Each structure stands twice: as structure tokens, then as C-alpha cells.
Amino acid sequence: MIVTGGSRGIGAATARLGAQRGYAVCVNYRSDRPAAEKLAKEIGGIAVAADVSHEDDVIRLFNETERSLGRITALVNNAGVVDLRSRVEDMSVERLQRMFAVNVIGSFLCAREAVKRMSKRHGGQGGAIVNLSSAAARLGSPGDYVDYAASKGAIDTFTVGLAKEVAADGIRVNAVRPGVIHTGIHAQSGDPGRVARIAESAPLKRGGQPEEVARAILWLLSDEASYTTGSFIDVTGGR
Numbered sequence: 001m002i003v004t005g006g007s008r009g010i011g012a013a014t015a016r017l018g019a020q021r022g023y024a025v026c027v028n029y030r031s032d033r034p035a036a037e038k039l040a041k042e043i044g045g046i047a048v049a050a051d052v053s054h055e056d057d058v059i060r061l062f063n064e065t066e067r068s069l070g071r072i073t074a075l076v077n078n079a080g081v082v083d084l085r086s087r088v089e090d091m092s093v094e095r096l097q098r099m100f101a102v103n104v105i106g107s108f109l110c111a112r113e114a115v116k117r118m119s120k121r122h123g124g125q126g127g128a129i130v131n132l133s134s135a136a137a138r139l140g141s142p143g144d145y146v147d148y149a150a151s152k153g154a155i156d157t158f159t160v161g162l163a164k165e166v167a168a169d170g171i172r173v174n175a176v177r178p179g180v181i182h183t184g185i186h187a188q189s190g191d192p193g194r195v196a197r198i199a200e201s202a203p204l205k206r207g208g209q210p211e212e213v214a215r216a217i218l219w220l221l222s223d224e225a226s227y228t229t230g231s232f233i234d235v236t237g238g239r
């Protein structure tokens with residue numbers, strides 16, 4: 001299994017649970033090498049640095065993982081970024097390019113490399129992909145980060161389209177749409193108190209834990225979900 005952005009947050013929880021369920025796990029990361037290597041050691045996997053928005057990095061990530069761990073059967077497209085709270089009229093082109101490069105193109109590149117290796121059309125034995133979308137794709141995140149929400153809207157459409165395209169090749173593709181989860185991502189938007197501030201507005205009256213998202217991801221990857229493709233699980237506390 002490859003988990004992109006596995007050094008912390010939802011990705012780290014998914015890598016841990018994946019290892020518990022018997023996967024040999026590659027923990028991909030961009031910058032936090034100590035965290036990724038510590039986790040990989042703890043779960044008996046490997047850590048591979050790669051920026052998912054760089055094509056060469058992604059190809060190397062998949063090649064190194066196959067060399068070390070064998071055939072790739074599961075991909076979790078988890079790496080993602082937000083940016084500072086902003087209205088659309090104040091967004092720079094550099095910000096928009098980074099947002100879409102990491103969240104959208106990064107997911108496409110990783111899925112492309114996974115499909116080439118998993119697809120029965122190319123001599124593979126099938127597999128499963130889970131994309132990390134967000135409740136923001138439905139809500140639009142006005143005043144916070146409409147660009148982020150739109151990048152996750154693209155992930156939803158990507159999930160539906162790719163699922164239909166590769167179903168006959170033995171690959172299932174689904175997505176999880178988390179709500180507000182206790183991770184470090186909110187500090188990136190300059191709003192580290194976000195979870196505490198808006199958690200109460202969820203019907204379940206709290207923010208989610210990364211492990212609660214990881215369980216949905218692992219279910220979608222598993223044979224328990226054998227007839228589920230092109231689907232979404234909202235892990236939002238009811239929001």
C-alpha cells in the first residue's frame with residue numbers, strides 16, 4: 001500500500017491501520033523525514049520522499065515501493081494542502097497553481113502510476129484506490145478557501161470517472177469526504193483553533209479523529225467493499 005502524505009494526520013493513521021490489517025506500507029512524505037521514518041520503522045514499512053505534484057518524484061515513489069515491498073495493490077491519495085483564509089478576489093495565481101498541482105494533479109499522477117501497475121489490461125492483478133476529498137467539495141468553503149473546496153470538487157468528479165474507466169480492469173476507486181478532523185492542516189490556513197471553534201456545529205458535536213477517517217479508508221480498500229466503486233463515504237459527524 002502507498003499512502004501519500006503519510007507522515008502525519010489522516011495519512012499517518014491510515015498507514016498505521018493498514019499495517020495492522022496486514023499491508024506492507026510505503027509512507028510517502030514531502031518534507032518531514034524524521035516523522036515519516038519513525039512511523040515507517042514503527043509499522044515495519046518504508047518511507048519515501050516525493051512531492052506528488054512532480055511527475056519524476058511520483059514515478060520514483062512507485063518504482064521504489066515495488067522494488068522494496070512488491071506489487072502495489074492499494075493507493076491512498078491522501079497528500080493535500082490548504083492555504084491561508086482568503087476571498088477569491090485576493091487569491092494569487094501562484095496560490096491557485098500550487099493548490100491544484102498538489103491536490104488535483106498529484107492525485108492524477110499517483111492514480112496513473114497505480115493503474116499502470118494494477119490494471120488487468122496491463123498484466124496486473126487489480127487493486128483499489130481511495131481518494132481524499134472533503135466535505136468542502138459540497139459546502140464550497142466561502143471566505144475560507146474556495147480554491148481548496150474546488151480542488152476537492154475535482155477529486156469527486158475524478159473519482160466517479162476513473163472508477164467507471166478502470167472497473168473492468170479489476171480496480172475499484174472510491175473517495176472519503178472528511179469533515180473537520182483534528183490534524184495539523186488547520187494551522188496551514190492560519191486557523192489552528194478551527195476544529196475547536198466549529199466542531200459544535202456538527203450534529204455529533206465534536207471534531208473527528210484521524211483514526212475515524214482511516215477506518216473508512218481501510219474498509220473501502222478491503223474485500224468487504226468488493227461491490228463498491230465510484231462511491232463516497234462522508235466522515236463528517238453528520239455535517
Ligand code: NAP
Nearest residue numbers: 005007009010029030031032051052079080134181183185
Ligand atoms: P496534514 O496533517 O496537513 O498532513 C498532510 C500530509 O501531506 C503531510 O504528511 C505532508 O507531508 C503531506 N504533503 C503535503 N504536500 C505534499 C506533497 N506535495 N507531496 C507529498 N506529500 C505532501 O493533513 P490532513 O489533515 O491529515 O489531511 C489529509 C487529507 O485529508 C488531505 O487531502 C486533506 O485535504 C483531507 N482532508 C482533511 C480534513 C481535516 O479536517 N483535517 C478535512 C477534509 C479533508 P510533509 O509534512 O512531509 O510535508
